[in-house]
Amino acid sequence: MPKVKREARSRRTIIVGGVAGGASCAARLRRLDEEAEIIMVERGPYISFANCGLPYHIGGVIDDRDSLLVQTPESFRQRFSVEVRVLTEVVAIDAEAQTVTLRDLENDSETDLSYDSLVLSPGASPFLPPIEGVALPGVHVLRTIPDMDRIIEACEDSTPGHVTVVGGGFIGLEVAENMVHRGIDVTVVEMGPQLMPNLDFEMAASITDACVRHGVEVWTNTQLTAIKQAGDDLQIQTRDGKERSTDLVMMAVGVRPTTELARGAGLVLSPRGYITVDATLRTSDPNIFAIGDAIEVVHRVSATSGPMPLAGPANRQGRLVADIIAGRERTYCGPLGTSIIQVFDITAACTGISEAAARRMDIDHQVVWINAPSHASYYPGAETITLKAIFDPAGGKILGAQGFGKDGVDKRIDVLATAIAAGMTVAQLEELDLAYAPPFSSAKDPVNHLGSVASGVLESDHPACSWRVTEEEEDLLFVDVRTASEFAAGTIDGAVNIPLEELRARLDELPRDTQLVAFCQKGLRGYLAARILLQRGFEVRNLLGGYRLWQLVTDCQK
């Protein structure tokens, strides 16, 4: 029989916030220590609810509202023997005395409680920009179950014909899709140049494309300046002078960390206003820990500090703090920022750092794209996946990866996230031994393929350029190596067509004093063409991602 380990007996731990990280922390601490006194305090009426599921209940994808309540205060008490106080706010911390002041929001009474360890998991709240009309009753946010209930009520009371979603991030787009599921017209208003700013521009174009194909109006580079009541309707106005009548406005422009309590207690905050923690997730007070959306963490790849408001990291942080409170030595290794979104038929995901972030942080990097089938192309249901790798040109260490497609994107990004966590190089991706049968992959998985292309670029075997080549360079000759019928259906302006299979016989048609860009639909034939031309002494590069990616970006920029 395994022996019982002696745990340092934690005495009283108070956890502020009962969702995500807070609840994980409480449950883990109880598992480690049956005798610890654990008090979990939650301002709202619910704990441990499925916040990521809220948009889907609005659209009816998740039918049963109760299924969103993963744990109730009562079930949590029963299972974990944790004292749960909902509708209770911690209004003050006396860090020196190690006490907190609790306010019961139902009867407005206050009590002081002492703690040995305090865990702050206060989360964040939706940011409301200071514009006219933001407080009108038809303007909504979505963070909590009551928020969701209000939106559904508004949709049911007087079925809106049109909803304006302000903000093109996770919540905004998930709400947009679910409003379409309800049969409502949607306009997405995004201040920045693209949807999903955690993705690079060309990868986010897949999301814009999915929205537009499903009837969503997408306004990027557009700043909302006012919301006005106009009879029963609302009227939105933008800085560039657009106006639109709408029935409901969903504000999803980002969140702000909930830090009043930490600030009041004198804890150190970051310049951006997040709670500062060390590698043990301790705040500037050693008895006070902080986790989740309100803290800044050190990114595993970039080693820079920043917020990472995601459920996975919050969960792991809660668990780790419980371990430390129970007397174990642990340090937090930092997140990779792996995230994923499904918008209509497209899934887009990323991990590690983006190309834009690498550029912003001046991290030396190289980039490749591939298109590959989600599984054997001869087996039904194969869909093209586009993958991107961002890697270190000195040695090939993978810094980040992104992908989009209709199927199998989550798998490839998870494999790449694992490879990044392990410090792998692109050459090692090539050698990964992944599970192949026709319904699942190809003998050469898209991740192997991505590794091959990146290695080829690294080793100068694969002369390559990006979809930006048509914006950034001049005096190039584009050589479309697809078939005549593919060429006829649309190509890059000025391109000449020499199908790959005819290339060796038609080399004399190509100039030797001009830089060539070979391209095909997805990138493979262009690569083969570039290899042929390179060895015959031409100056040539292959257009990575092919005409397919180039066209997606070009359409999105229109």
Add this chain to the structure above:
Amino acid sequence: MPKVKREARSRRTIIVGGVAGGASCAARLRRLDEEAEIIMVERGPYISFANCGLPYHIGGVIDDRDSLLVQTPESFRQRFSVEVRVLTEVVAIDAEAQTVTLRDLENDSETDLSYDSLVLSPGASPFLPPIEGVALPGVHVLRTIPDMDRIIEACEDSTPGHVTVVGGGFIGLEVAENMVHRGIDVTVVEMGPQLMPNLDFEMAASITDACVRHGVEVWTNTQLTAIKQAGDDLQIQTRDGKERSTDLVMMAVGVRPTTELARGAGLVLSPRGYITVDATLRTSDPNIFAIGDAIEVVHRVSATSGPMPLAGPANRQGRLVADIIAGRERTYCGPLGTSIIQVFDITAACTGISEAAARRMDIDHQVVWINAPSHASYYPGAETITLKAIFDPAGGKILGAQGFGKDGVDKRIDVLATAIAAGMTVAQLEELDLAYAPPFSSAKDPVNHLGSVASGVLESDHPACSWRVTEEEEDLLFVDVRTASEFAAGTIDGAVNIPLEELRARLDELPRDTQLVAFCQKGLRGYLAARILLQRGFEVRNLLGGYRLWQLVTDCQK
């Protein structure tokens, strides 16, 4: 512009075998060297066909036969400028003279050709056990397009009512499923104690269960001894005296490497009869390489040598040999043996070494199982995945992993294969930052969960036992901590029922002088119960994989 790299000019390379590794090698070599002379010789009529797709065309899942012909000799010639000789056999190698003798199978003429490098990719052929009736016209194998055509013809000429599949591995089971798709009754006859011998027994039970649920008769521990013609029908007989009338017999009991040519050339073969190669995939003759199903390779985890007849490794080996022939320094890092099968609604997969292999090779190991939802349980379509980790008890390095379920198994096995390739520990699995949104995963992915449970067992936090406990131990008290209604629907013989939520209040009902085994449906509540009981001084273990896995195995053993 990238510079042209100087490649060591390969002169003439002859590749024996034009499927999988052979075709990969030819294509890669051409990309590296436009001037190399490359001759690919294939005994059959087709090159580069989708051998993994053959069973699915029999069942009509893959409708279009032509889609299986990934490349034709003509398309391969055009694209890669490779001389392709089909219906041509290499009948002899003179290693000293560096020549091969080619026989044209159509006109039976022979020619000698010299080579600078020779690549053997001869593959393997189906093994036919020396039993009575194995040569009868109703007995089939499936390796090539003509094999497939014959089986389809047999199914169409006189629709069989019953097919006997001999052998419960990949090909056998894929054919069995596809025969069911054609409306044909199927019996699978397997000599060993389980289907899918690369999986551990309890994981393979999921495949048996899927077969039985879909009407397939499964005879394990059954050796076929004779096939007799009985009028239009066949009659099969087994060692244990079973007889059965059947219309068609599919022999899928394994393959034998095609090594006559290598043997004739005096190349060194392994004791098992495979071609021996070094880390550069060179045979005992430095100008002759060998790849694919006919060679033995060194497993990346166990470091033992053995065959690995899988498409992914063959593909990478072909590519690597081309690199070496083109003058690059490369070494093969060995396969992990990652493989996957879909049988009806169940997918089962594995990577690294199995528990059975670890035991056989006397590798110190520990094992855990978990059940977890394929994605957020509140989002539609979530299915339970069962995962298993085999890891080193000293330090937690992952040695192998297996999984089964209806959705998302391929993703988790690929993540685990990547983790194994990187030499990760189970503690690192816990920290992986994987892509989470409700349609794809949970905030704690099943792989994180697997890591947590394995770490818990490693750190003695999680006292655990396996599904074998009821076979191997006596005088245990089983404590079913599920609800009363779950208990009533079926439990382990002799178990007492104390729902988890009541456990703390009912501790005095449990004996302190008896070893307890707590269990629930999937393993989580059992773990929580074990933590409570352990800390209250009981001797207790949690049944890993829960009643669910225990019941699956027990049903399969009936």
